[in-house]
Amino acid sequence: MSFPASYPTFVPKKMFIQYLDDYVSHFNISPMFQRTVESAEYNEVSKRWIVKARNASSGEVEIYSAKFLLVATGETTNPYTPEVEGLNTFPGEVLHSTQYKSGKEFTNKNVLVVGSGNSGAEIALDLANHGAKTSIIFRSPAHFLSREMVYLGLTMLKYFPVSLVDFLMVMLSKLVYGDLTEYGIGRPTEGPFYMKVKYGKYPLFDVGTYKKIKSGEIQVLPAEIIKVQGNDVLFKNDKLHPFDTIIFCTGFKRSTNLWLKGDEYLLNKDGLPKPAYPKHWKGKNGLYCVGLSRRGLYGASADAQNIANDIKSIT
Known part of the structure; x- marks a missing residue:
């Protein structure tokens, strides 16, 4: 089901949530919320997947049986905070990006943002907009692209090879x-x-x-953290900087390997597909994965269509 024609190119959060609600209603889907999958294992005798999930409301373990199993847990599952020597001595607030709400509470505070992906960059921007004394760590090089550049690039990828599109994007970024x-x-x-x-x-x-x-409202610190000493953070360039708050925008780890049993073919230990694109979505014994191709919503949509067609062809 496509986005309504009235939706803008860049869909805001509220409109996207409304789209999901409309999708559920349109296809008469009945999601089972507040369940945590504890295990999923293929039964060679029954030729079915046996899934055990704990109901968070009742505390009971529920058992489901299905011929097909789709892993659609996403690329970003469990928040990851790296181990940093001395972090336990830091007297200020330590957050992961998933816990961040607004920069309002950090006005005039010295805040360190660890991680220079999109979450880190946008949190640093919000902090600076609210008057925080903001620093951000750029450990790795980064491509800066405007939304318009990204949209242009995605459009061009439908007609031109990645190498050509990348060349043009880098040139535009430099300009x-x-x-x-x-x-x-x-x-x-x-x-x-x-x-x-x-x-x-x-x-x-x-x-x-x-x-x-x-x-200069956001200070870039290109060196990685060596250790934390109270309020002070020591960096690899031997410089000390004091902070009141540290916000880790350091991504996520996937936990699929903890509950998916017996799969040696489709997913690796990091919960990402082993088979190369575009054959990454299909495993063995009716196991599939969707949305793990690192191609965003477009990739998830393509996966879903491929899986639906494959199941239809064998049922």
């Missing part, structure tokens, strides 16, 4: 943002869309962070 090394930010040697496909790493969709970095 708009110039040399970012003067702010402590390098540019990757590989193209933005190639990196998304190969590593699952998105380019940085700039919605105002660059201007704040350029103006």
Whole structure:
């Protein structure tokens, strides 16, 4: 089911949630909420998948049996915070990006944002907009692209190879943002869309962070953390910086390997497909995965259609 024609190119959160509700109603789907899957294992005798899930409301374990099993747990599942020496001595607030609400409560505070992906960049921007003394760590080079560039690139990918699209995107980025090394930010040697496909790493969709970095309202710290000493953070360049709050925008880990039993073919230990794209979505014994191709909603849509067609062909 496509987005309504009235929806904008970049769909806001509330409209996307409404779309999901409409989707559920249209296809008469009955989601079972507040369940945590504890195990899913293929039974060789019955030739069916046996799934055990705990009902968070009742505490009981429910058992489901199905001929087909679709893993659709997404690329971002469990928040990940790296181990940092001395972090337990930090007297201030330590958050993961999933816990962040607004920069209002951090006005005039020294805040360190660890992680320079889109979450980190947007949180740093929000903090700066609310008057926080904001620093962000850029450990890795980053592609800065505007939303318009991303939309143009995605459109071009329908007609041109990734290498050509990446070349044009990098040229546009250089024209708009110039040399970012003067702010402590390098540019990757590989193209933005190639990196998304190969590593699952998105380019940085700039919605105002660059201007704040350029103006000095966001300070870039290109060195990684060595340890925390009370309020002070020691970096690899031997410099100490004091902070009141540390926000980790360090991504997620997938937990599929903890509950999916007996699959040696489809998913690796990180919960991502072993088979290469575009054959990544189909496993053995009726096992499939959707939305794990590192291609966003477009990839999830393609996976869903492929899986539906495959199941239809064998039933």
